Amino acid sequence: MSARLPLVGRGRRTFHRLARERVAIVCLAVLALIALTCLFGPGLTGHEPERTYPDLRRLPAGIAAQPDADHLRPALERLAFRMRVRLDDVSREGDALRLTLGSDSGIDRRSLVYLPRSDLFGEPRVVADAESGKRLVVSVPVRHLRFPLGTDVHGRDLLTRCLVAGRISLLIGLTATLVALLIGVGYGASAGFLGGGVDAAMMRLVDVLYALPFVFFVILLLVFFRASLVLMLVAIGAVEWLDMARIVRAQTLSLRERDFVRAARALGLGAPRIIRRHIVPNTLGPVAVAATLLVPRVILLESFLSFLGLGVQEPQTSWGVLIAEGARAIESAPHMLAAPAAFLIATLVALNLLGDALADALDPRAE
Known part of the structure; x- marks a missing residue:
């Protein structure tokens, strides 16, 4: 892909390639459906997420009136x-x-x-x-209540709970990915462009952070701070930018000796301006692919931490929290595990397939 190709032209060509991929279109439709359902669905189910029905506990999935x-x-x-x-x-x-x-x-x-x-x-x-x-x-x-995905051990509607949990999981995935992009792109582009001792020192810091076990880091944070959604975002965002920084640094090392960067230097442009106007825009292809694959990883990481009890805390919930609850009741109520797991799996598979399709669309060797 030529570095001089206008970004608009690149974006148009990538969009046309992506539009020809049926898998990508299906994945986009699935993700849009999940996002819209999680956003507006809880208000349409007829149940409050925390409303309990003590006489209707652990109902299996079904459409029969209760x-x-x-x-x-x-x-x-x-x-x-x-x-x-x-x-x-x-x-x-x-x-x-x-x-x-x-x-x-x-x-x-x-x-x-x-x-x-x-x-x-x-x-x-x-x-x-x-x-x-x-x-x-x-x-x-007698009122006619319906619970398409059943109820949990407290008698709460599982469909409403899954949709509300999806808001939290998707929010964490998107927010943490945005933080990783902002930090990782800026850090990696600066290290790669400046080079020399500055690059070596900055990347050694990245290596040190890589060596720190993530779960230990989260537990350490919980010792000093109360578990909350903000703490979860800080913990995930603090480590997920490391891969992004390495990807952008590698791209920057190959770009800083290109003719258009040398021309910018010859015109007297400073390093910050060259990075902002020339380096970062030309790394957007690999960054977009990495971001698409980072979102499902963050969601899965949040689910893992919530499964261990280190993540989202009541009264908030996420897919990881619901999966943990379902795992404890798998023998008596397997639907409690199947429902949130289905939402999580569908989201992760769609995001990963979309990332693969985007990588193919951005491949300069593709016709």
Whole structure:
């Protein structure tokens, strides 16, 4: 690829090559769908991410309306216990239940508020009052709740949780990658262009940071700071720029002796301006490919740390946190592991395939 080729022309040619790759188009569509679903989906599921349904715990994935016949009776018995009444009879009339409640000491009608508070039933209506308030016949509508991916051990909707978790995982992946780009590109371009002893000293610092175990570095941070999303971004961004710096340095070493760089020096341009206007723009091809492959690596790294309990903390959640929860309940509720793992795998595979397609599109030898 010629260094003098205008960036607009390069970008247009890369776009046309990428558009001919069906795999790349499919990956872009999958990533766009996942991003839009995670962004707008939680408001469309009908469930709050932290809303618990104690009577609907560990429901398997399905589209059947809940509560079904297997969960109605236990839910009503739990509510009757809280209301301090007996559940003498239950009959169903379409979408409503006819409950016969009894109590030797009389029924306080204010306790009927427990029925709609459970989110399983609507507002109750007293049909009959017998034995001086010791026996009530109540009609209460049954709500139709759907959990396409099931519920977790606390009775929370797993689809909503996966979508909210996707926001955090994608945010960490994109933000940490942006930090790595800003630091790595500037550091690598400066080291490669300046060369000599400055280059040697700067790259030895990179080697020292490479030798520091990442998990040990995170644990060390947790000793002094409270675990949080910001700390996670700092920890990942502090080490992921090292590969980017080496890639850009290698490209800069091959560019600094090119004719257009020599011409810029002859015109009296300073090093910062040459790096900004000539070196960095000509490294964007390899940088774009590396950034595309860095995003899934950061997401996977965050998931690994969250799996170990060193990452995102409650009430926030991420795909790694959900996978850790699913792994602990894999025998009794395998869907808790399958749902977030499917989101994570689809994102990682799409990003990696897109990175490969982008590398091919940027290959100067490609026709």
